[in-house]
Amino acid sequence: MLVITVMNNPGTGAFPLRIEGLGAAADGVAHHDGHVLFIPGTLPGEEVLARFSGTRPELIEITAPSSDRVAPPCTLFGECGGCAIQQMSLPALLDWKTTRVAEALTAAGFEDLPVPQRYQTPSYTRRRMDLAIQRVPGGVILGLHRRNGDPVDMTECHVLHPTLFALLKPLREVLSSLGALTGRGGLVLNLLDSGPDLTLSTPAELTTADRTKLAAFGRQHGLPRISWQNPKDRSIETVSQTRAVKEAFGGVEITPPPAAFLQATEDAENAIVQAVVDGLPPLNKKDITVELFAGCGTLTFPMSEKGRVIAYEGDLAAATCLKAAAGGRRVDGFHRDLMRQPLLPQDLKSTRAVVLDPPYAGAGAQTMPLAKSGVKDIVYVSCNPAALEKDGRALKEAGYSVLNWTIVDQFLWSTEVETVLVFSRDPKRIKRENSRRNHNVPSHLDS
Template identity: 55%
Template sequence: MASLIETKVLSFGANGDGLVLIEDKPAYVPETVPGDTLKLRYDGSRHVEVIDLLSPSPDRVAPVCSLFGTCGGCAMQTTARPALLDWKIGLVRHALNRAGFETLPRFESMQVPAESRRRIDLAFQRQPGKIILGLHRRHGNVVDMTECHVIDPTLLALLDPLREVLGGLGAVTGGGDLQINLYSSGPDLLIATDSALVPTDRVKLAAFGREHKIPRISWRSRRRPNEGYEIVAQQGPVFHAFGAVKLTPPPGGFLQATNQSETAIADAVLAALPALNRRDPIVELFAGFGTLTVPLAQKGRVLAYEGHFEAIAALKSGAIGQRIETTHRDLTRQPLIAKEFAKARVIVLDPPHAGALSQMDHIARSDVEDIIYVSCNPQALQKDAALLAKAGYEVLSVSVIDQFLWSTEVEAVISFTKSKKRLSRRQT
């Protein structure tokens, strides 16, 4: 028998849903904000239904997008942006506390503006007479992205022409995936379909690239992703600039979500470096194609390691004349061991979402005094940082970057040190 309950949202859960307690048990309510007072229908299970919002939280705002609640891209548009940033700062603080760090410095933070995201992964689906192109709803089908307040307007303007060209491709027999990166040279497309491209598909994609000034369009098989990609149309050079250095990323290459966050992350890493001369070795792990490598090379000699061959090859070919040495190495299967860090002045790492895994144990065993860790996952940060806490490191600085607006994702740059001299200047 269902019953009606009045209760207040206490906090956010990990997925951005509001946490309430019913009979002392947690339940999660989407699109609610801590401080909301709700009337709920409760049927004895963990599922609850909102009957009424009795009293809104001071941090509640109206969603900016008409697709909110349907599109799976944004989970937290009902939360005021300052409150959202505060919550993400709390996630990073909690992760470091749980890792064993009780004394923490004052946190720096920044939040990107709306309509600034330059990297997006979309899905598309052929339906009678049209193509649906957008993001998946929670546990559901693709929702057509007719509106978006997150992505750069340049990318949003491409979606209608993309629907048209995808609808004319023989390879699009059902669904597929589309990744777009907005590099310095312009949009870069990687299309994945179940069926192979037919000759007329290549002609259509080349014409599309010319018309919309897209330097490169690539394709891969969605059924056989390990076979790599094929460049099917290229109208001009593809590059991304880090200052005066231009690198050519591979199709589907990793790019920080926004230009503003790329700058903020690099600035935070550089600010966290110890005093260096230009010959001091900086060991950079999970280097990608150079987002941090190029800025770091202005401060010291960078030894960059990356497991993705095409990314490290792009960095190597574009960094000629810089103080950068590149090594292709899968750090998950073949981590650098402690003695390989013997000459390092500082270690900088930007691991994938799962964290540094076995590599972190070897870092913690090394004699390197200063570690700078770029995190995209508080849970992985907690696990990796716990090894550093046990090894005697302390947290010197923390910068939190909210580059995935209205989502639960958060980026952070944390510097760890054993230097008593540096810790004496820490601001708490």
């Protein structure tokens, strides 16, 4: 156990610190008596007074604030665990996220990185949120968890789309009336082209009266679909449907399954899709791009405008949705668990390019076979710099360079960051990209 004796000010126990940077959880990092301390609420460059509460350091006062410091916009900030760092200006936050990704790439062995493209989503645009429900005397709490604890009632939110936020109040009423909500539950909100799509989970089974109430709620608020996850076997069923459920990817309409993965905001999805499509090498219509971790086809259908796409996805409902929309297009969809059954180098023999958008932990067992495959061009969509560092190292060792990278900050005020990276080991393409960079020509003019 860490025991630290504080000598600086025996009266108050206070000691001065200079914040040197931010840790991965967005807490200020400082050194004191040979120890690394994490001080929540502080920013790089700030001078602060801190003291220990037990072995944990706590902030007493900011004596010299950073010029990046702003007033947190949300009154729930600090209580609600949804936002980690609202006291930093959004441009400074984008810089910090960019640095985190650059550091991961450098640690993976990439040098002389090009300057990234960057995109930051506006506030009030989040179209997907996974909320917690907590039964309390007289009602329910509906919101996100505290950093390490119970849910906080979401009475204010500066990221959530107003259409979804407007549903929270009436939702609290209907949820409070459900017999199945005996304790804690969950609610996934997805805002689709067809309207809000809700997926509820409850600790007990819905009663007939619960179903009637949810159906009435769906009709009253014009919700295309409300689904429910049975706590017994985790199967999902539709409890209310008033019309078709639709979302379009690259102009192709799909019907997402309940609680489907969606990029967090629509405009960030557009930025990611654009960066992926621009990052593909020049393709003939017959060239094959293999897509790994394809979801319901967010990238698949826009990419199919450039060439043929063979898409793999491990979630059965998402793969089924993608396959259902693939008919008559240059798309083949497959359901496959890529961690248990990764595509092997020989499976990728006639592949022109690979696009992958793995989950938070990274591409796992798929990374080495991909790195060894000899595929010249890879577009990697990362949502976690630590996983990117690990997977990127394998690509670096296999001879890939980073042609370009695009930071997409779609989780405002959080520590999350998406990056689209274009890797290549095609000497001609690398040479072309370098010369274009030297002449400041945008890369999308390539295709």
